[in-house]
Amino acid sequence: MSKASERAFVRMEQVGHCYDPAAGNMAVQQIDLEIHRHEFVAVVGPSGCGKSTLLRMVAGLLIPSAGKVSVFDRQVTEPRDDVGIVFQKPTLLPWLTVRDNVLFPLKHKYGLVTAADKNRAEELLAMAGLSQFSVRMPDELSGGMQQRVGIVRALLLNPDILLMDEPFSALDAMTREQIGFDLLNIWTEHPKTVLFITHSISEAVLLADRVLVMSQRPGTVLDLIDIDIPRPRSATTINTPRFAELTARIRKHIYEPEAHA
Numbered sequence: 001m002s003k004a005s006e007r008a009f010v011r012m013e014q015v016g017h018c019y020d021p022a023a024g025n026m027a028v029q030q031i032d033l034e035i036h037r038h039e040f041v042a043v044v045g046p047s048g049c050g051k052s053t054l055l056r057m058v059a060g061l062l063i064p065s066a067g068k069v070s071v072f073d074r075q076v077t078e079p080r081d082d083v084g085i086v087f088q089k090p091t092l093l094p095w096l097t098v099r100d101n102v103l104f105p106l107k108h109k110y111g112l113v114t115a116a117d118k119n120r121a122e123e124l125l126a127m128a129g130l131s132q133f134s135v136r137m138p139d140e141l142s143g144g145m146q147q148r149v150g151i152v153r154a155l156l157l158n159p160d161i162l163l164m165d166e167p168f169s170a171l172d173a174m175t176r177e178q179i180g181f182d183l184l185n186i187w188t189e190h191p192k193t194v195l196f197i198t199h200s201i202s203e204a205v206l207l208a209d210r211v212l213v214m215s216q217r218p219g220t221v222l223d224l225i226d227i228d229i230p231r232p233r234s235a236t237t238i239n240t241p242r243f244a245e246l247t248a249r250i251r252k253h254i255y256e257p258e259a260h261a
């Protein structure tokens, strides 16, 4: 079945949001977007264009002041419990081991943790290359490892949707590239619908099925680009002509927006 004929999983229809109705200026406006189940969509755009606002609306943490957000045809009207969110900083609890940190949301949600949960935690930690660190404390881990723990913690709840808000921006370039490939491996094994915000155009092209390019505030959709680069992708993908073409197309939108007006 082609993507176009699939039913949308996340749908935004003429979505807009105004944080300050008295002032009346919109943060985002007229957003139309359909995301398919298990699709990986990256969002890029200038600072302050409303990327995080978009993500918060999908999570139900923010209700749009115009238009409608729905997930599987049901309008989002309150915070959803089927989304996993990964932020720029993993905010691990310093007094718990890595394993207890990733199990914490399950314990909080259901009041107990089963043997199956513990096995799954170990399996995901192994996929993230953290097996040997499951009984270590967070401050014994590097920044990249802590961020992997944050991703495992979000995945352990087995959310339908994974929302990632600049998850790798605090990491150095090499760690960032590696953790991107780790994320792709985990996503391939455990498919999820991913909305991934990044300031890195090459990261967006390397990871995503489609890249949403937003305009300056009030943010709206400038382009939605199919990343037709075959998977699995690797470090050498960056050297392909198609990669260069796609990143150039996005750069043009960001740095020469008037050319598309």
Ligand SMILES: Nc1ncnc2c1ncn2[C@@H]1O[C@H](COP(=O)(O)OP(=O)(O)OP(=O)(O)O)[C@@H](O)[C@H]1O
Pocket: 019, 020, 027, 045, 046, 047, 048, 049, 050, 051, 052, 053, 054, 217
């Ligand atoms: N709670 C809030 N109250 C008022 N204005 C807000 C609030 N949150 C965000 N804004 C404004 O809405 C606009 C969009 O913010 P948002 O954080 O969604 O942008 P962003 O694209 O994620 O930015 P960045 O790339 O810098 O993280 C910005 O102009 C911001 O100042």
